Amino acid sequence: MRKRFSVFDFFELFTIIITIIVIIFSSTLILAIVLKGLPYLGEAFYSEEVRFSIKLSLYTATISTVICMALAIPTAYALTRTSFPFKKLCQIIIELPLSMPYLVLGLSLLIIFSSDFGKALKSMGFKVVFDKNGIILAQTVVNLPYVIRFIRTAFEEVDERLEFISGSLGATKWERFITITLPLSKNAIITTIILAWSRGLGEFGATLMLVGATRMKTETLTTSVYLNLATGDTGASMASATVILIISLISLFVTNWIGKKNTQESRMKDVKSW
Amino acid sequence: MVNSMVEIKKYSIQLGKFKLKNINLNICEKEIFAVLGRTGSGKTVLLESVAGFYRSFSGEVTIQGQQVIDIPLEKREIGFVYQDFGLFPHMTVYDNITYGLKIRRKDKEYKKKMADRMAEILSIGHILNQYPGTLSGGERQRTALARALILEPKLLLMDEPFSSLDPATKETMYQQIKKIHEIFGCTILFVTHDFNEAQIMADRIGIMVNGELKGIRKSADLFESYQDEEITEFLSGFQERRMCI
Ligand SMILES: Nc1ncnc2c1ncn2[C@@H]1O[C@H](COP(=O)(O)OP(=O)(O)O)[C@@H](O)[C@H]1O
Numbered sequence: 409m410r411k412r413f414s415v416f417d418f419f420e421l422f423t424i425i426i427t428i429i430v431i432i433f434s435s436t437l438i439l440a441i442v443l444k445g446l447p448y449l450g451e452a453f454y455s456e457e458v459r460f461s462i463k464l465s466l467y468t469a470t471i472s473t474v475i476c477m478a479l480a481i482p483t484a485y486a487l488t489r490t491s492f493p494f495k496k497l498c499q500i501i502i503e504l505p506l507s508m509p510y511l512v513l514g515l516s517l518l519i520i521f522s523s524d525f526g527k528a529l530k531s532m533g534f535k536v537v538f539d540k541n542g543i544i545l546a547q548t549v550v551n552l553p554y555v556i557r558f559i560r561t562a563f564e565e566v567d568e569r570l571e572f573i574s575g576s577l578g579a580t581k582w583e584r585f586i587t588i589t590l591p592l593s594k595n596a597i598i599t600t601i602i603l604a605w606s607r608g609l610g611e612f613g614a615t616l617m618l619v620g621a622t623r624m625k626t627e628t629l630t631t632s633v634y635l636n637l638a639t640g641d642t643g644a645s646m647a648s649a650t651v652i653l654i655i656s657l658i659s660l661f662v663t664n665w666i667g668k669k670n671t672q673e674s675r676m677k678d679v680k681s682w
Numbered sequence: 683m684v685n686s687m688v689e690i691k692k693y694s695i696q697l698g699k700f701k702l703k704n705i706n707l708n709i710c711e712k713e714i715f716a717v718l719g720r721t722g723s724g725k726t727v728l729l730e731s732v733a734g735f736y737r738s739f740s741g742e743v744t745i746q747g748q749q750v751i752d753i754p755l756e757k758r759e760i761g762f763v764y765q766d767f768g769l770f771p772h773m774t775v776y777d778n779i780t781y782g783l784k785i786r787r788k789d790k791e792y793k794k795k796m797a798d799r800m801a802e803i804l805s806i807g808h809i810l811n812q813y814p815g816t817l818s819g820g821e822r823q824r825t826a827l828a829r830a831l832i833l834e835p836k837l838l839l840m841d842e843p844f845s846s847l848d849p850a851t852k853e854t855m856y857q858q859i860k861k862i863h864e865i866f867g868c869t870i871l872f873v874t875h876d877f878n879e880a881q882i883m884a885d886r887i888g889i890m891v892n893g894e895l896k897g898i899r900k901s902a903d904l905f906e907s908y909q910d911e912e913i914t915e916f917l918s919g920f921q922e923r924r925m926c927i
């Protein structure tokens with residue numbers, strides 16, 4: 409007779425064991441920061457420096473996410489819904505930075521913005537190198553290819569026949585996009601926003617190259633971890649790290665929570681497993 | 683002379699391994715034309731071609747004398763009922779049905795009035811607040827029909843529009859579509875693999891065999907003798923069943 413839960417399904421057992429190993433590994437990582445950092449957390453919030461870096465990080469990550477989305481949504485639309493010459497090549501160029509180390513990306517930004525072009529911008533009042541703008545720029549450049557790829561994939565997954573039907577019912581391309589494509593990729597877009605935002609918060613390499621690490625000036629949370637560790641203030645370093653961790657956890661929960669919504673659109677809402 | 687609504691001339695299209703070969707067809711205004719054929723014979727591709735879904739093909743498809751792909755999609759005034767219904771999954775049945783009216787900026791009362799009328803005709807009043815994902819096959823089909831019919835299109839393309847309805851509902855649907863056809867005077871091109879349905883509904887019938895449209899006939903003459911062996915073979919299956927009835 410077949411048992412309901414067969415313990416002898418080696419394949420399932422194998423996957424479960426591997427999962428447990430992964431869980432132990434990740435929770436150790438998280439615990440290390442939390443246990444070490446928690447005692448300093450209260451103190452950290454009174455420290456002007458940590459408060460400054462929280463504000464700077466939240467501000468720059470938010471602005472860079474907005475810029476990324478504003479650039480990525482039209483680009484992803486063009487890449488998936490229009491035809492123009494050398495599209496494949498364009499897509500490769502756009503996603504090329506995905507494979508580049510951030511340090512190198514930061515270096516090329518530094519080269520561009522310390523050139524005459526950058527100096528001209530600076531004289532017109534737009535400072536990049538060693539400035540807040542530079543942090544936003546670094547985060548945007550690092551995140552943009554990711555964001556474009558995610559949104560492109562989301563748009564690709566929308567059935568183009570639905571857009572065709574919408575068009576045959578009288579909707580212009582813009583209306584088709586607003587009423588069909590965008591709502592149907594809503595979850596993916598929200599997830600991408602959160603992801604871009606938390607990646608912006610965690611950006612370090614490119615930022616360091618472009619704006620350096622100056623206390624109370626270009627000190628983001630990650631820079632704060634680095635600066636404090638370098639000067640031997642482990643406590644402050646841990647506190648900043650814990651703040652980053654908390655923000656990441658919150659965004660992770662929000663992402664998961666969004667993934668669970670919209671069940672009324674399906675028959676499967678009450679069915680957990682079959 | 684009767685005006686022609688859809689004109690297909692020497693139309694061919696290659697999709698992967700499949701080829702729609704040299705289609706020639708003239709559908710008159712207010713005519714109901716049925717395409718009969720086996721699964722995979724290219725019926726859906728033909729309908730999509732008339733709707734201007736594809737961009738690279740040879741030959742031409744015109745609607746009221748205009749090349750279909752030269753008309754912007756939103757101005758083609760085509761009602762398209764897809765085989766898999768193509769309902770918008772993120773909208774309720776009501777929002778699906780009234781989508782075209784919303785796009786046309788019709789006011790709330792008008793939308794409500796029209797939706798109620800369609801719901802009455804197709805008896806879907808009880809599911810207006812449900813999402814397509816929760817509907818049965820027949821309910822989806824009727825929703826897709828309502829969404830297309832509500833705009834009173836001049837050309838209605840339907841891909842096996844009655845396939846998942848029960849016999850009783852089918853009968854009412856035939857009557858309703860015919861009534862809608864009379865009231866609005868639309869031209870209808872539809873696909874089916876039910877010869878009975880084709881004969882009840884259509885003025886003329888064409889038979890699709892392996893990507894070719896053969897033996898276009900008045901529907902009363904469907905079972906007259908054909909020169910073509912493939913058609914004879916295709917129809918013999920139907921005829922045997924008809925003998926049994
Ligand atoms: N975009 C496509 N690419 C490749 N093959 C296709 C495409 N669309 C349809 N086909 C093929 O063309 C044939 C006819 O399809 P279809 O018109 O849907 O058949 P049916 O008569 O059942 O509606 C099928 O074999 C299908 O696999």
Ligand SMILES: [Mg+2]
Binds near residue numbers: 726727765841
């Ligand atoms: Mg088909």
